[in-house]
Amino acid sequence: GGLGLVAVATCMFFAAISGSGPATVAAIGSILFPAMIAKGYDRNFSVGVVASAGCIGVIIPPSIPMVIYATSSGSSVSTLFLAGVIPGILIGVVLMIVSYFISKKRGFVGDSRTYTGREMWNIVWEAKWALMVPIIILGGIYGGVFTPTEAAAVAVAYGFFVGVFIHRDLHIKDVYKVLAHSGLTSATVMVIVGTATVFGRVLTLEGIPVTLANSIVSLTDNPILILLLINVLFLIVGCFMETLAAIIILTPILLPVALKIGVDPVHFGIIMIVNLAIGMITPPMGINLFVGSRVGGTKLEGAIKGVLPFLFAM
Numbered sequence: 001g002g003l004g005l006v007a008v009a010t011c012m013f014f015a016a017i018s019g020s021g022p023a024t025v026a027a028i029g030s031i032l033f034p035a036m037i038a039k040g041y042d043r044n045f046s047v048g049v050v051a052s053a054g055c056i057g058v059i060i061p062p063s064i065p066m067v068i069y070a071t072s073s074g075s076s077v078s079t080l081f082l083a084g085v086i087p088g089i090l091i092g093v094v095l096m097i098v099s100y101f102i103s104k105k106r107g108f109v110g111d112s113r114t115y116t117g118r119e120m121w122n123i124v125w126e127a128k129w130a131l132m133v134p135i136i137i138l139g140g141i142y143g144g145v146f147t148p149t150e151a152a153a154v155a156v157a158y159g160f161f162v163g164v165f166i167h168r169d170l171h172i173k174d175v176y177k178v179l180a181h182s183g184l185t186s187a188t189v190m191v192i193v194g195t196a197t198v199f200g201r202v203l204t205l206e207g208i209p210v211t212l213a214n215s216i217v218s219l220t221d222n223p224i225l226i227l228l229l230i231n232v233l234f235l236i237v238g239c240f241m242e243t244l245a246a247i248i249i250l251t252p253i254l255l256p257v258a259l260k261i262g263v264d265p266v267h268f269g270i271i272m273i274v275n276l277a278i279g280m281i282t283p284p285m286g287i288n289l290f291v292g293s294r295v296g297g298t299k300l301e302g303a304i305k306g307v308l309p310f311l312f313a314m
Contacts, residue, residue: 001103002110003036004049005096011053012092015060016134019067021243021280022291025054029295041108043298048306049099051292052314053092055277058243060088062137065276067148068244069269072251076266077148078141083270091274091314098313129162203252216257223261230254231275238279242287246276278314281307 007028014024029050036046058065061081070077102108115123124131136158137151146154163170170178216226233254237246250272258268280288283304293303 001100001108003032003039003041004045004099004103004108005110007032007036007046007049008053008092008095008099011050012056012060012088013131013134015057015088016062016138017130018057019062019064021054021057021277022287024057025051025288025291026295028054029292033296039109039111041103042106042306043296044302044306045102045106045108046306047292047296047298047303048308048310049095050296051281051286051288051303051307052310053095054288054292055280055314056088056092058277058280059084059091059270059274061085062134062148062151063273065243065247065273066269069247069251069273072248073255073265073269075269079266080269081138081141081148083266084273087270087274094313095310098309102309129166133158199249208253210256212253212257217260223263226257226261227263227271230257231271234272234275235278235282238276238285239282240285241279242285243273243276243279246279247272278311281311281314 010028010032011024014028018024018027029047032050033043033046037043057063061084063081063084066080066084067077069075070080133155137155140146140154141148141151160170160175164172216229219229220226234246234250237250241249254272255265255268259265280286283289283300286304286307289300289303289307292307293300296303298306
């Protein structure tokens with residue numbers, strides 16, 4: 001199951017660059033799906049493992065949902081980033097274990113070729129410009145060189161320089177298309193943020209968060225049971241609502257509940273993001289399933305079948 005393990009590990013590394021689940025699935029899937037199919041891997045399994053590992057894209061820092069949660073809750077972005085490392089690695093390890101046992105049962109193998117130490121070093125050295133991205137972003141934030149917002153600008157400038165002048169796979173004439181696509185994506189998020197902020201304000205004025213908090217707390221005074229109920233709610237919401245919209249709408253409603261039972265807002269944010277990340281592979285809204293099935297050339301039903309073991313593991 002070598003290629004399955006590589007798929008998970010690569011998604012974990014790419015998560016430290018992109019901060020987006022669907023982007024991770026699209027980028028890694030387009031590279032690994034052909035290789036996995038050529039090695040005899042089942043197409044549905046291939047899509048399942050990459051779609052599941054793509055969820056780590058929003059857990060391992062930097063993470064777009066973490067930035068949105070920090071904005072909604074007033075938490076520290078850098079603290080949230082730090083808190084996401086262990087859950088992201090834990091999920092990656094669990095997915096690797098599941099992938100290993102499924103591959104062993106079905107006879108999926110890795111690459112038969114062995115590499116010398118020098119060859120491995122040459123491969124790593126060739127990838128040095130890409131591997132520098134998470135070092136620059138996270139190192140700069142934790143080193144106090146720049147803020148998370150400034151880190152985004154630095155990463156874009158670095159990516160532009162490497163793409164145009166070093167790898168030369170980004171042409172100046174294509175920059176307009178990249179900027180237009182980025183503008184469209186940003187505008188979409190801004191509309192969601194704007195309308196959700198208004199909605200959150202209305203909820204606050206009507207006292208709904210406080211009412212809901214009191215209602216949940218009145219069911220039980222056990223903090224663990226309350227958190228389990230909230231976990232189940234997030235899993236259900238993740239099936240039907242886009243991650244960023246869910247964070248913006250639910251944070252002002254449920255954060256007071258968490259604070260009332262003594263849960264740290266950063267801890268609560270990670271609980272929310274991990275649960276909603278699982279929603280990326282649960283139909284009908286599972287965005288990673290749609291991206292994975294499109295890139296992997298399989299039907300959505302097949303992608304759902306392939307993702308089930310990993311979904312239960314997560």
